[in-house]
Amino acid sequence: MKRIILIFTLLITTITFAQNKNAKASMEVDGVCAMCKERIEKAAIRTKGVKSAVWNIDTHELKLIFDEHKTDLKKISKKIASVGHDTKEIKATEEQYKSVHPCCRYRDEDVKKDHKNEGGN
Secondary structure, three states: OHHHHHHHHHHHHHHHHHHOOEEEEEEEEOOOOHHHHHHHHHHHHOOOOEEEEEEOOOOOEEEEEEEOOOOOHHHHHHHHHHOOOOEOOOOOOHHHHHOOOHHHOOOOHHHHHHHHHOOOO
16 A cells, blocks of 8 residues: 555656746847837747747846746747847847847937837837
């Protein structure tokens, strides 16, 4: 009987740990407007294993829920950089950055000022 209880306990413990694969994390992503928000969230969601991605225009914080067995923050950062947005870990190349709409060029001080004047970040 003790053996059955031990096996049952081990099985339950294994199942519990196996189901807890979703991680929550956040990262800073550069951008300035609603078009940036759409592009950033879409790139994150298209990363295999990402279940939720919500970027805040004002704080530049991207909140994520992802399957740790399928992806990690570095892969997500690479995907976001590939569409032209910098993260703390990975910077978009000049070519990737220039692919964004001119109003989304967050490295340009004039663009940042224009968005601040509009009530954005």
